[in-house]
Amino acid sequence: MIGNGDTVVIIDGVYHQAPALRHKEILAAMGRGVRVIGAASIGALRAAELAPFGMLGVGSIYAAYVRGDIDGDDEVAVGQSPDGDWSALTWPVVNLRQALELARQAGVLDGERAAVLLEVLSAVYYPQRTMAAVRAVCLRHDEIEFAEWLARQRARSAHFADLKHADALAAVRTALDGQAPPAVGVRPQVWESVYFRRWSNAFARxxxxxxxxxxxxxxxxxxxxxxxxxxxxxxxxxxxxxxxxxxxxxxxxxxxxxxxxxxxxxxxxxxxxxxxxxxxxxxxxxxxxxxxxxxxxxxxxxxxxxxxxxxxxxxxxxxxxxxxxxxxxxxxxxxxxxxxxxxxxxxxxxxxxxxxxxxxxxxxxxxxxxxxxxxxxxxxx
Incomplete structure (x- = not known):
C-alpha cells in the first residue's frame, strides 16, 4: 500500500488495450503526501503535464516534452506482447530520432536524409513499427547503409539509442538517491471530481x-x-x-x-x-x-x-x-x-x-x- 512519505516512479504503462494512467490518480496520490517521479514514457508525459502540481520529471524525454520539442503520446508509444510479457515489440519515435541523430553524427546519414527517414518512420502506426518494418522502410528509401549500421549497433547493445531505458534508470536512481522533493500536498479541489469519485468507488473492495x-x-x-x-x-x-x-x-x-x-x-x-x-x-x-x-x-x-x-x-x-x-x-x-x-x-x-x-x-x-x-x-x- 502506497502511503504518506513514499516515493512512486512512473515509467511506462498500457493504454491501447486499457485506460491510460489518469492525471487524477496521480494528483490524488500526491494529495496524500506521496512523492511522484515520472520519466521515459507516460511517466515523462504526465510529469510534463503535472509539474505545476509538484510531480518531478527526469530525463531527456521529459525535458523534450517540457520544451515543446515533442508533444504527442505517439512519441513514446510501443506495441507490447499480448501474452503478458510486457516486452516492447516496436520502436518508439523518441528512440528512432535518437538513432538517426547518432547516425548523422557518425557520418552515416546527412541531416536531410535523416529528416526524411524520421518523417516516414513516424508515419508508421506504432504497433507496426517493428525492427523488420524499420528495415523495410529504410530499404524502400535506398538507405541500405543506415539499415546495416543500425543492425550492427543493435547487435552490440540491445539498448542502443534507447532513450526510454536510459531515462527510466535515471528516474530510479533519483528515487533511490533521495533526490525527489517533498510532496507538495495538492489541494483536494484539484482532483476530487465526480469522475475521480466514480473511479475510486469502482476500485473500493x-x-x-x-x-x-x-x-x-x-x-x-x-x-x-x-x-x-x-x-x-x-x-x-x-x-x-x-x-x-x-x-x-x-x-x-x-x-x-x-x-x-x-x-x-x-x-x-x-x-x-x-x-x-x-x-x-x-x-x-x-x-x-x-x-x-x-x-x-x-x-x-x-x-x-x-x-x-x-x-x-x-x-x-x-x-x-x-x-x-x-x-x-x-x-x-x-x-x-x-x-x-x-x-x-x-x-x-x-x-x-x-x-x-x-x-x-x-x-x-x-x-x-x-x-x-x-x-x-x-x-x-
Whole structure:
C-alpha cells in the first residue's frame, strides 16, 4: 500500500488495450503526501503535464516534452506482447530520432536524409513499427547503409539509442538517491471530481467473511433489495447535512431542507450528495443493514456477471434489457409505476433511469436465483 512519505516512479504503462494512467490518480496520490517521479514514457508525459502540481520529471524525454520539442503520446508509444510479457515489440519515435541523430553524427546519414527517414518512420502506426518494418522502410528509401549500421549497433547493445531505458534508470536512481522533493500536498479541489469519485468507488473492495467483495456491488445490492434502505439513505443525508463536504456549517437536515424548499419536498428529491466509498464511516452507515446472507448473494451475483462476460460474446451489463430490469425493480420494491422515480430517489439512486442502469449488473445473478427457486419449487411438488 502506497502511503504518506513514499516515493512512486512512473515509467511506462498500457493504454491501447486499457485506460491510460489518469492525471487524477496521480494528483490524488500526491494529495496524500506521496512523492511522484515520472520519466521515459507516460511517466515523462504526465510529469510534463503535472509539474505545476509538484510531480518531478527526469530525463531527456521529459525535458523534450517540457520544451515543446515533442508533444504527442505517439512519441513514446510501443506495441507490447499480448501474452503478458510486457516486452516492447516496436520502436518508439523518441528512440528512432535518437538513432538517426547518432547516425548523422557518425557520418552515416546527412541531416536531410535523416529528416526524411524520421518523417516516414513516424508515419508508421506504432504497433507496426517493428525492427523488420524499420528495415523495410529504410530499404524502400535506398538507405541500405543506415539499415546495416543500425543492425550492427543493435547487435552490440540491445539498448542502443534507447532513450526510454536510459531515462527510466535515471528516474530510479533519483528515487533511490533521495533526490525527489517533498510532496507538495495538492489541494483536494484539484482532483476530487465526480469522475475521480466514480473511479475510486469502482476500485473500493473489502474482504469479509472470507469473501473479496466490491463495495459498489454491496451498496447497489442494499439499495435494490433492502426494504429498509430508504431509512438508511435518510440517515446518510442527515450525516452529510451535519458534516458538509465543503467544510461549511453543519445544519440538521430538516433545517437545511426548510431553507431550500420551505419543507414541502422530501430531502431525497432535493439533496443528492455523492458517495465516497473510501470513507469507512460512510460505508458502515450505508451497509448497516447488510447481512451475511446479503454478502453471499453479492459474491454469487458478481460470479454470475463474470460468467456472462466470459461465455456470451459481446455481452455487457449495459446491454441488459431496460424493460426487464424495470419490471424486476417494480416487483422487488412492490412499487406502482407512478412511484418508480420517487422510490429510486428514496434509495439514493437519483431516479428510475439511473436505478435501472445501476441494477443491470445484478440481473444475471438475480435471474439465476429466480430460476433456481422455480426448479426447487418444481422438485418439491
Amino acid at each position: 473489502s474482504r469479509i467473511d472470507g469473501l473479496d467483495l466490491s463495495t459498489t456491488d454491496r451498496l447497489i445490492y442494499q439499495q435494490v433489495f433492502d426494504p429498509e434502505f430508504p431509512r438508511t439513505w435518510s440517515a446518510y443525508l442527515e450525516r452529510r447535512s451535519l458534516n458538509p463536504a465543503d467544510g461549511g456549517p453543519g445544519l440538521p437536515l430538516e433545517t437545511r431542507l426548510a431553507q431550500v424548499t420551505g419543507g414541502d419536498l422530501p430531502a431525497h428529491s432535493v439533496f443528492r450528495p455523492p458517495v465516497d466509498l473510501r470513507d469507512e464511516e460512510t460505508v458502515a452507515l450505508l451497509l448497516a443493514g447488510e447481512t451475511p446472507r446479503d454478502r453471499l448473494a453479492v459474491a454469487r451475483y458478481a460470479d454470475a456477471l463474470a460468467l456472462a462476460y466470459r461465455t456470451r460474446p459481446g455481452f455487457s451489463a449495459a446491454a441488459v434489457r431496460d424493460d426487464l430490469t424495470r419490471r424486476t425493480l417494480l416487483q422487488v420494491w412492490r412499487c406502482p409505476e407512478r412511484r418508480f422515480d420517487a422510490q429510486a430517489a428514496a434509495r439514493g439512486l437519483v431516479c428510475g433511469a439511473r436505478a435501472i442502469e445501476e441494477a443491470k449488473r445484478l440481473m444475471p445473478g438475480y435471474l439465476d436465483d429466480v430460476s433456481d427457486k422455480k426448479e426447487a419449487a418444481s422438485g418439491a411438488r
